[in-house]
Amino acid sequence: MTTRKFCLSVLVKGETTGYELRKLSRDGLHRYFTDASYGSIYPCLNKLEREGLVTCREETTPGKPVRKVYTITDKGRAAFVEELQEPPFDDTYRSPFLMLALHAEHLPPKFLSERIDARENELRQRIQALSEELSICSNPASCWTLRSGIETMAAALKFIENNRSELESLSRASSQARVQAAE
Amino acid sequence: MTTRKFCLSVLVKGETTGYELRKLSRDGLHRYFTDASYGSIYPCLNKLEREGLVTCREETTPGKPVRKVYTITDKGRAAFVEELQEPPFDDTYRSPFLMLALHAEHLPPKFLSERIDARENELRQRIQALSEELSICSNPASCWTLRSGIETMAAALKFIENNRSELESLSRASSQARVQAAE
DNA sequence: GCTCACATGTAATAAGTTACATGATTTC
DNA sequence: GAAATCATGTAACTTATTACATGTGAGC
Numbered sequence: 203m204t205t206r207k208f209c210l211s212v213l214v215k216g217e218t219t220g221y222e223l224r225k226l227s228r229d230g231l232h233r234y235f236t237d238a239s240y241g242s243i244y245p246c247l248n249k250l251e252r253e254g255l256v257t258c259r260e261e262t263t264p265g266k267p268v269r270k271v272y273t274i275t276d277k278g279r280a281a282f283v284e285e286l287q288e289p290p291f292d293d294t295y296r297s298p299f300l301m302l303a304l305h306a307e308h309l310p311p312k313f314l315s316e317r318i319d320a321r322e323n324e325l326r327q328r329i330q331a332l333s334e335e336l337s338i339c340s341n342p343a344s345c346w347t348l349r350s351g352i353e354t355m356a357a358a359l360k361f362i363e364n365n366r367s368e369l370e371s372l373s374r375a376s377s378q379a380r381v382q383a384a385e
Numbered sequence: 386m387t388t389r390k391f392c393l394s395v396l397v398k399g400e401t402t403g404y405e406l407r408k409l410s411r412d413g414l415h416r417y418f419t420d421a422s423y424g425s426i427y428p429c430l431n432k433l434e435r436e437g438l439v440t441c442r443e444e445t446t447p448g449k450p451v452r453k454v455y456t457i458t459d460k461g462r463a464a465f466v467e468e469l470q471e472p473p474f475d476d477t478y479r480s481p482f483l484m485l486a487l488h489a490e491h492l493p494p495k496f497l498s499e500r501i502d503a504r505e506n507e508l509r510q511r512i513q514a515l516s517e518e519l520s521i522c523s524n525p526a527s528c529w530t531l532r533s534g535i536e537t538m539a540a541a542l543k544f545i546e547n548n549r550s551e552l553e554s555l556s557r558a559s560s561q562a563r564v565q566a567a568e
Numbered sequence: 569g570c571t572c573a574c575a576t577g578t579a580a581t582a583a584g585t586t587a588c589a590t591g592a593t594t595t596c
Numbered sequence: 597g598a599a600a601t602c603a604t605g606t607a608a609c610t611t612a613t614t615a616c617a618t619g620t621g622a623g624c
Contacts, residue, residue: 204479205584211484214491221603231487234480242584244605265593267603283491286484291500292507293480296387297417298473300533301394304414306526308397308466317474324475343489346552350483350544357540361533369529388612404575425612427577448621450575 205246208236210282213256213274215341220244220270230335231348233328247272255281306369307376314373318366325359388429391419393465396439396457398524403427403453413518414531416511430455438464489552490559497556501549508542 212218212226220243227238238246247270250256255278261269274282299321306314329352336348395401395409403426410421421429430453433439438461444452457465482504489497512535519531 207484211487214488219603220605234478234483236479237477239585240603240605241586241607248605267592269603283488286488286492287496291481291485291503293478293482293504294420295417295476295478296419297476299476300417300530301390302469302474303533304394304526304530305397305466305469306529309469313470320474321476342555343487343552346489346548346555347483347487349548350486350541353544354537354541358533358537361536365529365532369526372525372529402575403577404573422613423575423577424579424614431577450620452575 204236205238205242206250207282207285208232208238209243209246209250210255210274210278210285211235213272214279214282215344217271217273219272220247223247230331231344231351234347234351250278253281254278303369306372309373311370311373311377315370318362318369322359322362325355325362329355329359387419388421388425389433390465390468391415391421392426392429392433393438393457393461393468394418396455397462397465398527400454400456402455403430406430413514414527414534417530417534433461436464437461486552489555492556494553494556494560498553501545501552505542505545505549508538508545512538512542 208227209223212223212232218226220240223243224238224240226232227236227243247256247258251258251272254275256272256274258270258272261271263269299317302309302314302317332348332352332355336345336352339345339348391410392406395406395415401409403423406426407421407423409415410419410426430439430441434441434455437458439455439457441453441455444454446452482500485492485497485500515531515535515538519528519535522528522531
């Protein structure tokens, strides 16, 4: 259902292909909604076509594989607006990083620091990606959504930057304790 | 795998039951990591027991159903620390709310406003729940994680409060346009 | 008398992931 | 010559959800 909404969400804004959909689900704004693989996208597009919510045409560019370009229909547009108004509504946040933070005392200091670095970089990259998208964005609702993401992630990043030393101390302290206990 | 890490994450901090695990996965800090149902928790606990990572004892309180209380073993503790250091590490955020924001123009103004209210309330409730947990929290790593969650959600809430009118205008404007087009 | 909280568990079903299969072109 | 990008798709597998099954006690 997530994949379906995601596909329709992209398609109401314009034509696209399965290959592009997967990229969109990993790179930009749509990362907020899904992280879909080929194995879910292609069957989904076929199903949408069977239901008459999208149409498909094949495009041949010389020297490239055939692309199947999907276009949403009026029926598809109506169905999407309907489905948007159906539950579920609750946002979910799954954070392997915060799971690590929670158990910082049991992790090797080096591993923890590397993970914190990686998380900071991940946030910086995503903030930058969304900022770039924002700078060329003309649709007001898309801009709003991008700004929301940027500000939230900026807050998350700032918290880590300001407080990481505390977490790293915990890891070092209990790491030393383990070494001493072993002696 | 999410459910497994979640169960072990709770169990390293202390004994618990399947019933409690489900509540924890919905209410407090652990909402960040999973939202597990009985159908995933009970089979997971049985598997952990078979693997020797937890032990189980039955507790009978007069007038109440039998509770199966699970305790992590040394082997379980070691396995958890190992598994924590395995991928995946990427945080994922799934936001049906931002999906609505993105398509604000196509939604009825009343529905949108109700959803924004609901999202604000959801954030306020979660911030309050985490703040309460923080006020009685003694473990430094747990405090860190709670504060991280509180600050990030506070930023998300503030953004919505400051910018919701913009989104609501978009919805009203296109709603009026649809009415005029119909006339 | 009804509903909620406590408490465990299974079976059918839905959904998505991973790995595989295929193949051309471009870049290093 | 290797790797990356473009491009579509399937099959086996894993995982989790939903609904069901069962039963007690407390509060309204």
